[in-house]
Amino acid sequence: MEKNNFYDFQYDELKSFLALDLNLDKKKSSMRANQIWKFIYKNGVSQIDNFKNLPKEFKENIKKKITFNRDTIQEKKKSLDGTIKWLLKLKDGNLVETVYIPFGKTGTLCVSSQVGCTLNCKFCHTGTQMMVRNLETSEIIQQILIAKDELEDWKIEKKIRNIVYMGMGEPFYNFENVKKSILILKNKEGLDYGPKRITVSTAGVSPEIYLAANEIKTCLALSLHAPTDDIREKIMPINKKYNIADLIKSCSEYAKVNKEKIFLEYVLLKNINDSEACAKNLIKLMGKFPCKLNLIEFNAWPGVNYEPSNKETIDKFFNLIKQSGNIVTLRKSKGGDILGACGQLKTESEKIRESLKNN
Template structure:
């Protein structure tokens, strides 16, 4: 049976009509699925019983299953989810005052092969479906409610496992589901899509207008980008910046540049000056992140004084800079770390059983 959470709103209307019911029933159904977050058709109390029975016969209503939860001392929550085919994927809830930002995954593994990233080292397993991506939000909202964490998920960042633009069709479906006014109502302003930048695909930001772009740059030169991001670096860095300059964003919008500072690789003042030159004609803000090392990866976190010096130089040159504090370090909250750890434990247990 097909999972009803895979349907966009127009598809749900069509399915309801095909089942012999009026289209307005789709609105009631959508609100139960996405706004109220019920897990069972029988709980949809304002829908006639015969329709509920019919839904249960013809459709499944399957959420990802939470297999492990970790909570950091700083309030960051990481959920390891099992999808219907057994694949494991991570989502992270990052607290900010009275709200949470949720970090969504869009692929099992990742095809980009970034050398500093736990997910990149896994390789690529498969794309997630639009429904699998969007239903991570349902699981997170239920987790917050059942644990008495009254705050809501206010912002979404596609910064979890995977490269969104290599799974754009399904990512687009998830955005259509998550932004629908009868459901979770996330506006473009509250959704950021983090991408390594895939040649020929950046146009989705000005043509589709479903999310704001955050570009994982992580290097001030082509040479360093090739070392850190071999997959993404096939698109020369100067061409990438030129394309970003041509994006048609709304008046107050700017491109976010993500830059992970890695000790001895891209964190010196010389690197900061190279970054200034590279970005001097781009309407952007820079999000600096101190590297959070994962197991088995040969890179190290930068010294705090180097981070501050790097940030200060950029500010002096007139850039808007935020220094994103690395959250959840005590629970391995960087993408892919919990999945890697959980699979290692499962394999060890499996081997001991033989």
């Protein structure tokens, strides 16, 4: 019989499991669940044999039913600017990427939610990779634990301050597993990330935005990337299914329920979406719901048909938005030299898989 994966359990599920499958009474199952949860998620102890103060017999019993094994690091790259990209090997051999972007002493971890992606956004490297499958909750959680181990981030002051679901895949096409992983992240007995420290980024799956407003309750980022439907359809085919009017409605609802502005992600592509007219249309759009804008410098990747906007155009675009009174930031490209920057994540997995096949 296949063992349960520890990192798929929510706190209450673990308690019930210990009660039902290990025949512990209510008080004991609660106490043991709390101890194990803290070992793993607060203290960073990954081997059950290293859990102190637990009876040997209990450890032996739990090992028969639950696996605590982790996915492994296939490759690690560190950029000149400190960005780190890990390529993780999942239990079925698929590969997925996780990226740490430092800002001073702390930083943001970008996690993946799928192997590959179905959405095929034209400027995105991941979109060129075939969709393989959704990640399990445990595979999402392990990305965070592995990064914390690597960064020795088990002190009270966290190095990984923010977690963003902006890696490979569309999180809302893996809604249930993403939601469960966020509940684990938020649990105060363990990793204890507040809702403002977590951001889920969607390419605009409107029906799930409504659902997430009530069930996920974190910050929300919308990959907008164009201010009008005609431009957006060309670079993001999902816009044919859920257009900008749909997104304005669902994002307005999300902002209303969660009382937070929506982050709009906008990658500047030369002669595509970086004109003065685009900036003016974007300003109109931003007036329709509470939002703030993240302008992103485009990172080219091999084979892409788009180019980054030049500095003068970026400055002009930025200033037009700023002068309109909207909140705007310009995200400097990080990790570009290791293909770890936004829109560049495509597992070298494919390359590595191919080379493994050929060996």
